[in-house]
Amino acid sequence: MVTRISISPGKRCADEPDRCHNRWHPDIKPVVEVEPGEIVEVETRDALDGQITSNPSFDDVVNADLSVVHPLTGPIYVRGARPGDLLVVEVLDIIPDEFGFSVIIPGFGFLRDLYPRPYKVRWSISGGYATSPDLPNVRVPGDPFFGVMGVAPSRQLMEVIRRREEDLRVRGGFALPPNPRGAVPAVEPIASEGLRTIPPRENGGNLDVRHFSPGSKVYFPVFVEGALFSLGDAHFAQGDGEVCGTAIEMRAKARLRFYVIKEGARRYNIRFPIFKPSEQSIRRFTWSKTIAVTGVGVVDERQESENATLSARYALLNLIEILTKAGYTREQAYIIASVAVDLRLSQLVDVPNFTVSAFLPLDIFIEPPRELLDLAL
Numbered sequence: 001m002v003t004r005i006s007i008s009p010g011k012r013c014a015d016e017p018d019r020c021h022n023r024w025h026p027d028i029k030p031v032v033e034v035e036p037g038e039i040v041e042v043e044t045r046d047a048l049d050g051q052i053t054s055n056p057s058f059d060d061v062v063n064a065d066l067s068v069v070h071p072l073t074g075p076i077y078v079r080g081a082r083p084g085d086l087l088v089v090e091v092l093d094i095i096p097d098e099f100g101f102s103v104i105i106p107g108f109g110f111l112r113d114l115y116p117r118p119y120k121v122r123w124s125i126s127g128g129y130a131t132s133p134d135l136p137n138v139r140v141p142g143d144p145f146f147g148v149m150g151v152a153p154s155r156q157l158m159e160v161i162r163r164r165e166e167d168l169r170v171r172g173g174f175a176l177p178p179n180p181r182g183a184v185p186a187v188e189p190i191a192s193e194g195l196r197t198i199p200p201r202e203n204g205g206n207l208d209v210r211h212f213s214p215g216s217k218v219y220f221p222v223f224v225e226g227a228l229f230s231l232g233d234a235h236f237a238q239g240d241g242e243v244c245g246t247a248i249e250m251r252a253k254a255r256l257r258f259y260v261i262k263e264g265a266r267r268y269n270i271r272f273p274i275f276k277p278s279e280q281s282i283r284r285f286t287w288s289k290t291i292a293v294t295g296v297g298v299v300d301e302r303q304e305s306e307n308a309t310l311s312a313r314y315a316l317l318n319l320i321e322i323l324t325k326a327g328y329t330r331e332q333a334y335i336i337a338s339v340a341v342d343l344r345l346s347q348l349v350d351v352p353n354f355t356v357s358a359f360l361p362l363d364i365f366i367e368p369p370r371e372l373l374d375l376a377l
Contacts, residue, residue: 023194069181074230086264150204
């Protein structure tokens with residue numbers, strides 16, 4: 001038996017609140033109920049709910065309403081799933097849309113202090129690759145996955161999360177507290193209490209793990225009856241880091257299968273999702289030519305200590321500099337890094353400097369620029 005959840009093309013999440021939501025809350029009613037082992041086919045919207053178009057103008061990026069991020073299809077009630085269990089989500093297939101986009105949104109992204117202006121790359125997806133008139137000589141192979149997959153938090157967990165994120169905000173950290181503006185469902189108290197979907201948490205959510213592609217299994221601790229699973233934010237391809245804040249974003253269709261491991265979360269003390277990666281994604285590391293750039297925690301002549309974030313920043317900046325030498329603008333280079341470059345922790349023990357490496361596959365270039373080939377000899 002196959003259960004299907006469809007969405008209406010051209011309609012926003014708010015137009016179909018019976019099957020779409022953009023907040024996490026245990027009181028959101030499920031769309032369907034399924035048995036363990038049953039296959040479910042799900043259609044999803046893109047992360048910005050259709051606001052980004054194929055028009056070359058950046059106006060849609062400038063005017064994007066981030067309060068509607070992320071529209072999720074669901075929830076799906078899995079019979080027999082109870083608090084303390086593990087919900088196993090097997091990703092069987094992902095069918096991409098024909099249009100994708102990557103954007104730089106002012107105030108968002110890893111290097112947001114250096115990229116204050118909007119930018120957009122429009123992608124055409126066909127034959128397993130994404131190409132764009134906005135990024136000449138680049139052809140990115142598909143490795144689709146869903147950036148957001150998760151289950152509903154319990155009321156107790158929701159309050160724990162709300163308190164700790166408010167404490168972070170008060171201390172000067174970046175956090176997005178509950179806000180009814182743009183919330184779906186718009187009914188109270190869900191709109192005012194629901195957790196924003198931007199950060200990943202114990203219930204999963206915006207994990208952005210590119211190994212969640214077909215063939216993977218993701219294990220979620222269950223916090224409420226039926227688990228109440230939802231998903232969205234489909235990506236055609238992404239580098240480890242998603243540094244500009246977006247991957248190749250798209251609408252998509254998914255085929256999923258669910259299982260329940262009774263008492264699995266409680267028995268193994270699993271508080272956050274775990275996963276069995278897709279072999280397809282693991283094979284992605286076998287590029288024919290790759291260059292990698294390192295970064296450490298040194299700013300000009302000032303030495304920082306044991307700072308992986310700073311090391312990642314400088315690995316990325318060093319790579320962007322090389323891409324600009326190969327003829328790309330800084331914005332184009334930032335997008336390339338977000339959709340195709342893998343940031344990896346190389347070592348965390350050689351104090352005071354941690355090493356982060358940024359891996360750039362030269363296979364994404366139709367004709368690899370000479371400047372990059374020189375470094376790959």
